[in-house]
């Protein structure tokens with residue numbers, strides 16, 4: 651076997667910044683910022699801002715008269731976000747849980763939440779918080795994957811399917827929230843403006859392994875008895891030999907607050 655299971659734990663902040671700088675990350679993020687129609691003077695909220703990936707771009711679009719508030723619950727992420735935005739006066743970083751947003755009601759013109767709802771306890775409660783935080787006419791951008799659509803090429807298609815099923819059922823809390831974004835947003839009182847999908851493509855094994863947790867999650871699936879060890883290890887070794895192909899659907903919904 652040229653590659654065996656056992657992936658080291660990644661530095662999450664570095665990984666998120668790297669992922670955002672790659673083609674798939676850049677494309678959907680630029681689309682989202684364009685759809686949000688950010689204007690000078692806007693107050694914009696980035697919920698689950700992570701290492702501050704998008705804060706500089708948001709600050710640039712709202713200008714010196716605008717304000718950017720980045721919220722995350724992870725102090726390590728926020729430390730990186732503070733470092734990255736130290737020179738930008740209009741950016742404020744707040745440590746908080748998305749279920750209790752630290753902003754005054756009706757004060758936000760634009761908000762975004764990018765790959766966060768899949769992790770939170772209650773996506774519906776977070777959307778209700780966003781509804782409270784935003785002004786009438788505000789635009790809110792939601793981006794989430796649909797992990798049920800994860801397609802990994804292998805001669806052993808059954809194990810690829812078992813891996814996807816394990817990811818959706820055991821690894822990610824709300825693995826299919828992407829396809830439900832419009833429904834959830836309407837239930838929270840928003841109006842849907844735009845729905846688009848992107849399909850991030852991975853043709854580099856190391857990148858796919860890191861981002862999709864192929865080795866890490868396969869190892870867990872084997873340890874928990876969901877996938878046979880011999881089969882899982884052979885599957886992973888086959889992926890490492892390449893050529894590698896994996897993709898999934900990423901859903902973007904932009905909604906407005908009536």
Ligand SMILES: C[S@@+](CC[C@H](N)C(=O)[O-])C[C@H]1O[C@@H](n2cnc3c(N)ncnc32)[C@H](O)[C@@H]1O
Pocket residue numbers: 666667670697698699700701703704721722723724727746747748749763764765766769770771
């Ligand atoms: C996949 S990262 C995305 C980061 C950023 N939105 C980006 O596009 O790079 C998910 C982020 O959501 C944050 N997060 C998860 N659950 C949260 C919660 N309940 N409240 C606040 N932040 C949360 C994590 O700490 C992490 O920084």
